[in-house]
Each structure stands twice: as structure tokens, then as C-alpha cells.
């Protein structure tokens with residue numbers, strides 16, 4: 001019988017290709033707060049080179065399972081002077097991004113493309129006396145930035161934040177932010193007497209109720225706050241909500257004589273979508 005000499009190859013050495021340490025355009029999560037089972041906010045480090053105007057949005061996301069970045073538009077909720085960036089997010093149960101993003105923790109990395117854009121900026125409005133922020137749901141995010149920006153109070157005598165959600169718990173992020181502003185060392189004095197907050201619910205009893213469109217059309221908000229009705233001469237507005245809300249509130253603003261503006265052509269109001277689609 002012929003013996004066959006079997007020579008064993010040395011055990012294969014694992015190829016030492018270093019795993020990438022960072023995602024492209026990576027920023028590190030510094031804080032996460034869950035407000036409801038469908039809403040959370042988080043803060044991340046800010047790229048040193050990132051300059052933006054309060055109210056603008058950027059593309060953020062995570063690496064997808066296919067190895068490609070999975071990015072979505074997000075309003076920057078923190079003001080331009082902040083060292084970090086804050087975001088306020090929905091959790092869509094089967095949403096490609098937010099089904100994963102909702103699980104981020106302090107120390108994790110997200111992708112942030114540092115190219116801010118958007119229409120909800122002071123430059124897109126003609127000078128006026130009162131500025132209205134009109135938001136539903138996560139549409140409050142750009143106004144969380146603008147409400148914390150001193151320029152807002154330098155430009156206007158009065159700022160009115162109307163935020164409407166279905167339930168009271170969904171108002172908590174905005175409510176806490178406004179309360180914090182009033183006691184803030186830096187901006188508290190500027191805000192005092194200038195920032196009026198009008199939070200309403202539509203599907204749960206609370207102190208103030210009703211859709212923004214209805215409260216403007218009926219004059220209830222003017223009566224409740226003890227202020228004059230809107231005019232195209234004095235009032236400016238920024239709108240951020242669902243497509244249906246944006247469409248309906250634009251008609252109300254046009255009824256008061258306000259016209260839609262843009263960065264290239266400042267007028268009396270500007271609009272941004274809070275999300276694309278009809279809703280989940």
C-alpha cells in the first residue's frame with residue numbers, strides 16, 4: 001500500500017484588514033431623550049467647519065445593511081451658536097432609518113452631511129413686528145432652533161409659537177424647551193414678555209385645544225393671547241408641518257394678506273415640509 005504523505009498547511013492567518021474606525025462624516029451622540037414611544041431627541045458633536053442658519057436642515061443617518069449610508073432630511077433643532085447639534089425625531093415603526101435610529105445611545109456614531117439648506121430662515125422674510133412659528137408634530141424642530149436664537153428677538157417685538165399635536169405628551173419637548181428658555185441666563189431676558197407660547201391638542205383634553213388653522217381663522221388665538229389679529233403689514237410667519245397642514249395653513253395666512261416668500265424673494269411667510277408623505 002502506498003503511503004501518501006499528507007502535509008498540513010499552516011492554519012490560514014486571518015487577513016488583517018483594519019475595520020473602518022469611523023463612519024463617513026461621523027459625529028458622536030452625546031445625549032438621548034425619549035419623550036414618548038414615538039418621539040425622541042438627541043444631541044451629537046458638531047463638525048468644526050459646520051456653519052448654518054437657525055431653521056435649516058441637514059441630511060443625517062446611519063450605515064444601511066447594504067453598506068451604503070441611509071440618510072434622511074432633519075431640521076437642526078439647536079441654535080447656530082450651540083457647540084453641539086440637537087435633533088428631534090419621530091420613530092416610524094417600520095421606517096428604514098428611524099426603526100434603527102431610535103436605538104442610538106451616547107457614544108454611538110451617526111452620519112451627518114454638513115450641507116445645511118432650507119427656507120425657514122430670517123433672510124427669507126421681509127422685516128416685520130411679530131413673527132409666528134406654526135408647527136404640528138415634529139415640525140417644531142426648526143423653531144426649537146429659531147426660538148433659541150437671539151437674532152429672532154432682535155428682529156421682532158413679539159414671537160408667537162403655536163404648536164399642535166394630537167396628545168399632551170407630544171407637546172412636552174416644546175414645552176420644556178420654552179420653559180427652559182425663560183429661565184436661561186443667556187436668552188431669558190430677551191425672551192421675557194416677547195415669546196408667547198400657544199400649545200394645543202386635538203385628540204385629548206388640555207388647557208388649550210384645536211387645530212392651528214381653526215384657532216387662527218376663528219380669532220381664538222388672538223383673543224386668548226390678548227393681541228391684535230394678523231396683518232400683512234406687521235406679521236410674518238414660518239410654517240412646518242404635514243403636507244395637509246401646510247396647505248391649509250397657507251390658505252389661512254393668504255386670507256390675512258400674507259404672501260409666500262423664499263430665500264431669493266423675501267415676503268411675509270415661508271413654508272417647509274416636516275416630512276414627505278401622507279403620514280404613517
Ligand SMILES: Cc1cc2nc3c(=O)[nH]c(=O)nc-3n(C[C@H](O)[C@H](O)[C@H](O)COP(=O)(O)OP(=O)(O)OC[C@H]3O[C@@H](n4cnc5c(N)ncnc54)[C@H](O)[C@@H]3O)c2cc1C
Nearest residue numbers: 072073074075089090095096097098138141275277279280
Ligand atoms: C425638509 C425636511 C425636514 C425634516 N426634518 C425632520 C425632523 O426634524 N424630525 C423628524 O423626525 N423628521 C424629519 N423629517 C422626516 C425625515 O426625513 C424622515 O422621513 C423620518 O426620519 C423617517 O425616516 P424613516 O426612514 O424611518 O421613514 P421614511 O421612509 O422616511 O418615512 C415613512 C413615513 O413615515 C411618515 N413620517 C416620516 N417622518 C415623519 C415625521 N417627522 N412626522 C410624522 N410622520 C413622519 C411619513 O408618512 C413617511 O412617508 C424631515 C423631512 C424633510 C423633507
Ligand SMILES: NC(=O)c1ccc[n+]([C@@H]2O[C@H](COP(=O)([O-])OP(=O)(O)OC[C@H]3O[C@@H](n4cnc5c(N)ncnc54)[C@H](OP(=O)(O)O)[C@@H]3O)[C@@H](O)[C@H]2O)c1
Nearest residue numbers: 136137164165166202203211213242244245248278279280
Ligand atoms: N400622534 C399619534 O398619536 C399617532 C398615533 C398613531 C399613528 N400616528 C401617525 O403618525 C403620523 C404623524 O402623526 P402626527 O400626530 O405627528 O401628525 P399629524 O397627523 O399631522 O397631526 C399633528 C397635528 O396636526 C393636526 N393637523 C393634521 N392635519 C391638519 C390640517 N390639515 N390642518 C390643521 N391641522 C392639522 C392634527 O389635528 P387632528 O387631530 O385634528 O387631525 C394634530 O393635532 C400620522 O400620519 C399618524 O397617522 C400618530
